[in-house]
Amino acid sequence: GENVEQHPSTLSVQEGDSAVIKCTYSDSASNYFPWYKQELGKRPQLIIDIRSNVGEKKDQRIAVTLNKTAKHFSLHITETQPEDSAVYFCAASKGGSYIPTFGRGTSLIVHP
Amino acid sequence: DGGITQSPKYLFRKEGQNVTLSCEQNLNHDAMYWYRQDPGQGLRLIYYSQIVNDFQKGDIAEGYSVSREKKESFPLTVTSAQKNPTAFYLCASSTRGTIYEQYFGPGTRLTVT
Numbered sequence: 219g220e221n222v223e224q225h226p227s228t229l230s231v232q233e234g235d236s237a238v239i240k241c242t243y244s245d246s247a248s249n250y251f252p253w254y255k256q257e258l259g260k261r262p263q264l265i266i267d268i269r270s271n272v273g274e275k276k277d278q279r280i281a282v283t284l285n286k287t288a289k290h291f292s293l294h295i296t297e298t299q300p301e302d303s304a305v306y307f308c309a310a311s312k313g314g315s316y317i318p319t320f321g322r323g324t325s326l327i328v329h330p
Numbered sequence: 331d332g333g334i335t336q337s338p339k340y341l342f343r344k345e346g347q348n349v350t351l352s353c354e355q356n357l358n359h360d361a362m363y364w365y366r367q368d369p370g371q372g373l374r375l376i377y378y379s380q381i382v383n384d385f386q387k388g389d390i391a392e393g394y395s396v397s398r399e400k401k402e403s404f405p406l407t408v409t410s411a412q413k414n415p416t417a418f419y420l421c422a423s424s425t426r427g428t429i430y431e432q433y434f435g436p437g438t439r440l441t442v443t
Contacts, residue, residue, distance in 0.1 A: 219389075227370065250430050261420065261434040262373070307372060316430050317363075317388075322372035 220245040222310050224321025232329050237298050239324045241308035242290040248310040251284060251291050252318065257304045265306075266293070298328045333357050336421050336435035343415075343442050351406045351438045353421035359433070360426045362404035366390060367418040367437075376419075379404055380426060408440065415442045 221244040231237050243251075249270035254262040268275045268282045268291065275282050279298075284291040295302055305325050309318035334355040343349045353362065364376040375388030379398040393412025398404055404423075408415045421435040 224372075252431065254432075261436050262432075263434070264431045267431070311430065316424070316426075317375065317378060318430075318432065319375075320365075320373040322370060 220248060220310055220312075220319040222308060222319050222321045224308050224324060226324060227322065228325045228327070230327045230329065231298050233298060233300060235298055237295045237302070237326055237328075239293045239306055239308070239326070240290060241292070241310075241321050242288075243310040243319075244289065245310070245312065246286075246289065248312045250311045250313075250316065250318075251282070252309050252311075253280075253282060253293050254307045254309070254320075255304045256307065256323075262307060295326075298326075300328050300330050302326060303328045334421065334423055334433050334435040336419075336438050338438060339436065341438055341440045343440070345442055346410045347442075348410060349408050349415075349440065349442075351408065351419055351421075351440070353404045353406065353435055354402055355404075355423045355433075355435075356402060357423055357433060358401070359423035360401070361424045362398070363422040363424075363432065364388075364394070364396065364404070364406045365420045365422065367420055373420065376406065408442075415440060 224241045252267035255265045256262040281294045305323045308321040311318040337352045361380045363378040365373040377396040379385035395407045420437045422432040424432045
């Protein structure tokens, strides 16, 4: 089955800095890669996703890049703000069932 | 916060007792899922159902059971056979087809002593 590795497990940055979270996946058939943000005590919510026919996608301060050859994808957050502090999960899934396999999460801490 | 709900928010049980966690959605989603969340473990899939009256085991199904008698409801029973049931449980739903986003419920924190 699919295996998703996520790094780092904890990331601490100063407000205004950039943050990068990286994930690798094992199944070359995976074609959908969502990122979820979970604030403390809240439910995970989708913040951005990318499909395998696209190399990069941006939405304001967040962007995701995908390298299909290397089987890795990354989340980039620019100009971080304290409200970006949360746990971020990457996931990978493929056509058919679209059951996502999640990474273990990255706890992002943005210091004011 | 509508769409998908879980109850109760906190649940306490004695060891050896079965307990059922509720999950209801009014999003008209075909697929529903149960995840277990432990610190540092991410989201691990317990069971999923893509259609009424059908469900499949996920990665950590041992000690759990589910039913899907209605499209809107997907209850999870944590049985006494689950060795370490204390955890945060998340229910999710999604459409089938071209939209892949999962919508999560607020979660139930189960404590077994």
